[in-house]
Each structure stands twice: as structure tokens, then as C-alpha cells.
Amino acid sequence: MDRVEFGETVHAPPTFSRLPRGHEKTGKKFSNLLLLDKLKVEDHQVEDRQKMLEDERQKAIDAYRKIKGRERL
Secondary structure (H helix, E strand, O other): OOOOOOOOOOOOOOOOOOOOOOOOOOOOOOOHHHHHHHHHHOOHHHHHHHHHHHHHHHHHHHHHOOOOHHHOO
């Protein structure tokens, strides 16, 4: 581990020459994660959510304008 003195300028992040104890270098990426199935979202689900959020936004704007309209009277 490199020791950095106070006031010393560091121009790059540290480089690691060894893996932590108990780890082996493998070429495998994350291929069998159960969480990946949960993270996959269908396009129609995204569109439905965006539509719902847009409707809620419009309701909030209309309610705000209604309140502001009453204050003018």
C-alpha cells in the first residue's frame, strides 16, 4: 500500500496488482444473478408508468391553478 503524505499531489487512482485473499481471477461476468430477472422491465411497463406519472403531474398542475384562481377573486 502506498503511503501518501499530507499535501502530496496524486495524479491517478491507485492500481491494484493483486486480488484480495480468497478470490480467483475468472473471465466470467455476472451471468446467473437472480436480481437480473427482477431488473428486466418490459417496454409497455415503462410506457404505462410514464403515462401514469404524466397524468398525476397534470392533476397536480390543474389543482394548483384552481387554487391560484380562487385566490385572485
